[in-house]
Amino acid sequence: MSLNAGAAMRVVIDAGHGGHDRGADNGLVYEKHLAFDVARRVEAILKAQGVKTVMTRERDVFIPLSKRADISNSYRDAVFVSVHFNSASSRSATGLETFYYGTNKDSHALARLVQSALLYKTRKTDRGVKYRQLYVLSHNKRPAILVECGFLSTSSELRNCLDPRYRQKIAEGIAMGVIRFGRGGKVR
Numbered sequence: 043m044s045l046n047a048g049a050a051m052r053v054v055i056d057a058g059h060g061g062h063d064r065g066a067d068n069g070l071v072y073e074k075h076l077a078f079d080v081a082r083r084v085e086a087i088l089k090a091q092g093v094k095t096v097m098t099r100e101r102d103v104f105i106p107l108s109k110r111a112d113i114s115n116s117y118r119d120a121v122f123v124s125v126h127f128n129s130a131s132s133r134s135a136t137g138l139e140t141f142y143y144g145t146n147k148d149s150h151a152l153a154r155l156v157q158s159a160l161l162y163k164t165r166k167t168d169r170g171v172k173y174r175q176l177y178v179l180s181h182n183k184r185p186a187i188l189v190e191c192g193f194l195s196t197s198s199e200l201r202n203c204l205d206p207r208y209r210q211k212i213a214e215g216i217a218m219g220v221i222r223f224g225r226g227g228k229v230r
């Protein structure tokens with residue numbers, strides 16, 4: 043992959059939750075820590091490709107959702123990616139899903155590119171690209187998605203999520219999709 047793969051964009055990487063907001067918590071691990079780890083990996087991959095990045099949090103600290111959207115909106119060239127892990131009352135839920143919201147066609151294109159790269163990298167179940175009014179998406183003026191990287195509530199998938207090699211694949215998938223988007227691989 044060449045340098046300046048996404049010279050025209052700045053990727054705002056949003057590690058979900060943080061501080062007192064642990065996110066999904068199964069007693070073994072908190073979502074906020076796994077999301078931050080994946081976010082850092084995405085940052086490293088993108089930087090190595092010459093893509094500009096911003097992290098909405100640099101450590102384990104609480105950042106309000108409004109602040110996360112504000113950070114994205116403060117950059118004209120922002121592409122916003124929020125990283126989360128899933129939880130469900132059903133202990134057998136598996137797979138990956140990517141959310142987008144609004145009439146911004148670019149958000150839908152970004153979601154499709156990232157979801158397909160994630161499935162390619164991980165071979166996980168496709169839960170689909172979904173339209174949902176989530177705060178960080180609905181208050182975002184830039185192309186914006188939220189990725190759910192696996193279920194901490196399902197034991198087989200939890201094992202994956204705890205494995206750094208799986209988290210690296212997730213990060214590679216997110217980065218691949220975002221770079222394709224930045225190159226104009228927009229699905230219209």
Ligand SMILES: [Zn+2]
Binds near residue numbers: 059065066126127
């Ligand atoms: Zn979450």
